[in-house]
Amino acid sequence: xLLTRILKPLSRRVVFGTRKFPRFxxxxxxxxxxxxxxELITSDExxxxxxxxYFQIKQAHRCLVIxxxxxxxxxxxxxxxxxxxxxxxxxxxxxxxxxxxxTLAVPLDTLDRKALLKSGSMEKIRNLVQKNSNFSAxxxxxxxxxxxxxxxxxxxxxxxxxxxxxxxMQILKAHATSKHAKLQVALxxxxxxxxxxxxxxxxxxxxxxxxxxxxxxREQKLKIEIKNIRNQRxxxxxKRQKMDYPVxxxxxxxxxxxxxxxxxxxxxxSLKPKNQLFATLDVTVHKGTLPSGxxxxxxxxxxxxxxxxxxxxxxxxxTLEDALLADVIxxxxxxxxxxxxxxxNHVFQTLERLQIQAESKNVLGKVxxxxxxxxxxxxxxxxxxxVLLVSAExxxxxxxxxxxxxxxxxxxxxxxxxxxxxxxGGDGIRWLYRNATVLEEIPDQDNLQYVxxxxxxxxxxxxxxxxxxx
Ligand SMILES: Nc1nc2c(ncn2[C@@H]2O[C@H](COP(=O)(O)OP(=O)(O)OP(=O)(O)O)[C@@H](O)[C@H]2O)c(=O)[nH]1
Ligand SMILES: [Mg+2]
Numbered sequence: 001x002l003l004t005r006i007l008k009p010l011s012r013r014v015v016f017g018t019r020k021f022p023r024f025x026x027x028x029x030x031x032x033x034x035x036x037x038x039e040l041i042t043s044d045e046x047x048x049x050x051x052x053x054y055f056q057i058k059q060a061h062r063c064l065v066i067x068x069x070x071x072x073x074x075x076x077x078x079x080x081x082x083x084x085x086x087x088x089x090x091x092x093x094x095x096x097x098x099x100x101x102x103t104l105a106v107p108l109d110t111l112d113r114k115a116l117l118k119s120g121s122m123e124k125i126r127n128l129v130q131k132n133s134n135f136s137a138x139x140x141x142x143x144x145x146x147x148x149x150x151x152x153x154x155x156x157x158x159x160x161x162x163x164x165x166x167x168x169m170q171i172l173k174a175h176a177t178s179k180h181a182k183l184q185v186a187l188x189x190x191x192x193x194x195x196x197x198x199x200x201x202x203x204x205x206x207x208x209x210x211x212x213x214x215x216x217x218r219e220q221k222l223k224i225e226i227k228n229i230r231n232q233r234x235x236x237x238x239k240r241q242k243m244d245y246p247v248x249x250x251x252x253x254x255x256x257x258x259x260x261x262x263x264x265x266x267x268x269x270s271l272k273p274k275n276q277l278f279a280t281l282d283v284t285v286h287k288g289t290l291p292s293g294x295x296x297x298x299x300x301x302x303x304x305x306x307x308x309x310x311x312x313x314x315x316x317x318x319t320l321e322d323a324l325l326a327d328v329i330x331x332x333x334x335x336x337x338x339x340x341x342x343x344x345n346h347v348f349q350t351l352e353r354l355q356i357q358a359e360s361k362n363v364l365g366k367v368x369x370x371x372x373x374x375x376x377x378x379x380x381x382x383x384x385x386x387v388l389l390v391s392a393e394x395x396x397x398x399x400x401x402x403x404x405x406x407x408x409x410x411x412x413x414x415x416x417x418x419x420x421x422x423x424x425g426g427d428g429i430r431w432l433y434r435n436a437t438v439l440e441e442i443p444d445q446d447n448l449q450y451v452x453x454x455x456x457x458x459x460x461x462x463x464x465x466x467x468x469x470x
Contacts, residue, residue, distance in 0.1 A: 060097035061137040081105035088141035181281040249323035252332035253343040254303025257372040260392035290406040335371030428469040
């Protein structure tokens with residue numbers, strides 16, 4: 001069925017850290033798609049028929065992209081229609097073989113009209129579509145359109161209509177390769193199909209109770225599978241905590257350059273930044289070193305996007321939980337984007353929502369912001385930019401970033417830089433190498449049986465050291 005067709009051509013992406021990096025740090029686990037999983041995701045014929053109906057998957061589309069925007073009032077957004085259109089184009093270009101033929105921004109006085117568009121705009125677009133037989137589909141870049149609206153637009157333009165929710169879902173489906181990502185996307189897809197099916201004529205052929213049960217059963221199965229992975233994650237997280245590495249979660253709007261920043265900070269070749277939205281769907285962990293030698297773990301995460309129903313993000317809560325628990329949250333912004341303030345607000349609102357859902361505390365208190373892609377705005381750097389400007393591509397600002405991260409980590413995790421005098425070649429110094437970051441060893445000139453060891457050490461480990469060796 002539908003998903004089988006999508007699953008087959010996908011190569012399996014296995015996410016590993018560096019060679020020296022112990023296997024258990026990697027959250028994107030190497031996996032085989034078990035028969036049960038394949039069964040769960042692909043076998044349900046009835047469900048797949050419905051998903052097929054709503055996704056209208058086709059190998060390629062040449063799209064007319066329409067950007068509805070409200071000129072004033074409550075629904076007016078703090079982002080210009082042109083900027084919204086650029087994001088819409090990026091969304092379409094992310095789908096393999098889909099292209100943008102033309103774009104049009106359409107002013108509205110409300111988003112609540114049944115047909116969405118006023119009769120004048122409807123007519124204008126109808127003429128445009130009639131003149132250009134090249135358009136094979138119309139993408140309305142607006143959250144989630146009601147079925148009735150889609151039907152009216154489809155009837156008027158005689159082309160399939162896609163909304164933003166649909167396109168984002170299609171990208172997620174195309175990019176999910178690991179078991180965890182596939183399960184999360186399958187859950188998001190289920191919410192999509194359920195939401196779209198409400199009050200839909202197509203469903204008159206189904207008994208509503210049977211439908212309800214089918215959705216419910218599928219949701220439960222997916223949630224159980226996701227929970228199992230979550231439990232496994234907790235074990236990984238505990239192991240990581242025992243090793244006591246400070247953790248930096250890298251978050252931000254999609255395509256801001258999160259993966260690129262981690263790649264530049266760690267030099268890890270396996271990371272592949274892409275000019276695509278939702279290139280990263282798996283949480284992966286990568287080890288890096290800060291200026292004084294302190295080793296940290298960077299967590300790469302799935303990007304955020306605005307104007308999408310909230311339950312889509314809920315499907316990724318498990319993925320983002322690690323980020324919320326990190327010592328530091330590095331918020332990467334694309335400073336070259338004209339709408340970076342709008343995107344920043346969206347990221348903060350999402351973090352706040354996730355904090356509530358995951359019942360974590362003080363998430364916003366541990367955020368450091370950086371403005372990436374500053375190489376693209378050399379001549380017109382926004383004076384309002386109140387974040388460190390960096391360029392992952394050109395390596396600009398990265399040393400400063402490492403210094404900032406280091407002092408923030410020392411402050412927030414209560415780590416201390418101190419000098420300890422201990423016996424040369426004794427158990428104490430071996431213990432320090434295992435449990436702290438040793439910066440320097442200087443022999444004690446007054447008594448060469450001792451050395452001064454400069455270390456970065458957690459308060460807990462300092463207590464242990466004192467207990468065992470002093
Ligand atoms: N000019 C310029 N381009 C950059 C810079 N950093 C990243 N990019 C480009 O921006 C695009 C997105 O980079 P990624 O690192 O994949 O972005 P991301 O935030 O991980 O994206 P998702 O995983 O899709 O959310 C890629 O084409 C990068 O080459 C930069 O400093 N300057
Ligand atoms: Mg990425």
